[in-house]
Amino acid sequence: MELVYNFNNDEKTLEIEKKEYLSPKEINIYPKEGDSIYINDGSYVYINQLIKESPNGIKTYATISGDVTYQDGVIKITNDNTDSEFVSESKNDDVSILSKEEILNACKELGIDYENKSIYDKLVNNYNLIVVNAMDVEPYQFNNNYKFEENSKDLIKTIDLLSKRFNINAHLLLNKYDDNNVNKVNDLLKEYPDINFKVVEETYPYTINKIVANRLFPEKKYENILFLDTFALYKIFRALRDGLPAASRYITVIDEENNKFYVIDVKYGTSLGEVIKELLNIDLSNKDVYLNNFMRKVKCPNVDNVIISDNIKTVFIYNSSDEIVSKCIKCGKCVDICPLGINPLEKNLDPNCIRCGLCNYVCPANINLIGKEKE
Numbered sequence: 001m002e003l004v005y006n007f008n009n010d011e012k013t014l015e016i017e018k019k020e021y022l023s024p025k026e027i028n029i030y031p032k033e034g035d036s037i038y039i040n041d042g043s044y045v046y047i048n049q050l051i052k053e054s055p056n057g058i059k060t061y062a063t064i065s066g067d068v069t070y071q072d073g074v075i076k077i078t079n080d081n082t083d084s085e086f087v088s089e090s091k092n093d094d095v096s097i098l099s100k101e102e103i104l105n106a107c108k109e110l111g112i113d114y115e116n117k118s119i120y121d122k123l124v125n126n127y128n129l130i131v132v133n134a135m136d137v138e139p140y141q142f143n144n145n146y147k148f149e150e151n152s153k154d155l156i157k158t159i160d161l162l163s164k165r166f167n168i169n170a171h172l173l174l175n176k177y178d179d180n181n182v183n184k185v186n187d188l189l190k191e192y193p194d195i196n197f198k199v200v201e202e203t204y205p206y207t208i209n210k211i212v213a214n215r216l217f218p219e220k221k222y223e224n225i226l227f228l229d230t231f232a233l234y235k236i237f238r239a240l241r242d243g244l245p246a247a248s249r250y251i252t253v254i255d256e257e258n259n260k261f262y263v264i265d266v267k268y269g270t271s272l273g274e275v276i277k278e279l280l281n282i283d284l285s286n287k288d289v290y291l292n293n294f295m296r297k298v299k300c301p302n303v304d305n306v307i308i309s310d311n312i313k314t315v316f317i318y319n320s321s322d323e324i325v326s327k328c329i330k331c332g333k334c335v336d337i338c339p340l341g342i343n344p345l346e347k348n349l350d351p352n353c354i355r356c357g358l359c360n361y362v363c364p365a366n367i368n369l370i371g372k373e374k375e
Contacts, residue, residue: 025274048244107239128169133209246363272306
């Protein structure tokens with residue numbers, strides 16, 4: 001895919017390479033206190049087999065088949081590469097005929113989550129607006145872009161279904177640079193005239209839901225808007241059509257030294273270090289790795305300990321450098337760039353801060369303004 005991408009007045013034509021890593025050597029699952037565990041040490045599991053369930057109903061499933069080791073609080077599944085899997089009996093060739101109750105039951109049964117909260121719990125709340133924010137959350141992140149392009153018809157059908165069954169208006173947001181999806185959506189929406197479609201001019205920080213709510217829907221309270229991203233919408237669609245959980249997600253990996261941009265389909269539970277070393281053959285010695293947002297300037301100390309989940313979206317790999325932190329020179333750049341108009345120089349982080357990292361990004365003194373290092 002080729003995109004003409006603009007961030008911070010820096011326009012680039014990016015060549016993004018699509019890859020997949022769907023047969024990891026192993027996956028790791030980390031139970032938390034209160035989780036219900038449904039496997040034992042030494043047992044064998046199949047793809048789509050339920051592994052654990054959290055107290056709020058969010059469920060974790062095996063994404064590979066193989067033998068289980070459950071020791072020291074870690075569930076490890078070693079891949080036997082047979083792709084043996086459980087097949088759901090709850091399949092629907094046409095999701096558009098499903099009732100509100102059937103939608104809720106499918107989401108509740110699978111315990112699918114969005115932003116670490118149960119989608120079922122979100123759907124049963126009395127929202128008065130659905131906003132599908134199909135834009136990627138951070139700069140130089142293209143996961144939603146790819147997922148939406150591959151599944152646009154099914155995703156739009158799901159938006160229309162949710163709007164009709166829950167009797168609330170639906171909006172779909174895309175970036176202007178995403179010409180492939182914008183043109184496709186405009187064509188598809190001829191069949192779904194009730195979906196409101198908006199092409200957003202700015203690429204950032206309009207991708208952050210609180211900013212979207214404040215600027216595009218000021219008449220609505222933020223807590224009354226049901227925000228979904230592309231992957232949450234896809235999880236709902238897969239639950240309705242197949243009765244199965246999603247087994248993988250896209251992550252973006254950026255190799256600065258070689259000016260390479262990758263979007264990779266990766267199984268949940270895979271070690272990020274394994275993906276980088278085995279698939280991309282990148283030597284991480286003398287490299288700095290940042291997760292999700294390079295502007296926050298928070299380095300990842302050990303990628304081998306990072307497991308692919310919905311919280312891992314983007315990986316930035318830079319040549320190592322020692323940034324020298326100096327005292328604040330009172331230039332005011334951080335205040336000027338803050339999208340919420342708050343003062344990042346205050347000793348205590350403002351509770352309204354969205355942690356976008358723009359203040360860190362422009363600070364000439366390299367101060368971590370959203371961290372704990374402020375004096």
